[in-house]
Amino acid sequence: TLKSAKSPKKGQIKIAWSKVSKASGYEIKYGVNKKFRNAKTKRVGSSKTSYTVKRLKSKKTYYVRLRAYKLVDGKRVYGPYSKSRKVRAK
DSSP states (O other), X not given: OEEEEEOOSXXXXXXXXXOOTTOOEEEXXXXXXXXXXXXXXXXXXXXXXXXXXXXXOTTOEEEEEEEEEEEETTEEEXXXXXXXXXXXXX
C-alpha cells in the first residue's frame, strides 16, 4: 500500500510505501493525468520502501500509484495497483 506522497522540495515528490513480502521489486507510475495517460514508470528494488521523483514541474499536480512485482521464470508477475494519490509539487 502507498503510505504517503509528499513534496519535500521544489520539483520533487517523495513516495513511501509498506513492504510486500516476497516481492522482487516495485513499479511506480506517476503523471499529471488522473487516468495515467502518458505517465512515466520507474522500477525500484525490493529493499526500498521509498523513492523520490525529481525534475518535476513545480506547482503542478501529479498522480502517483504503485504495484509490487515478483520474478517468476524470468518474467515479471504484477500485483494490483495501489489507490492513486494526488500530490502537488512545491
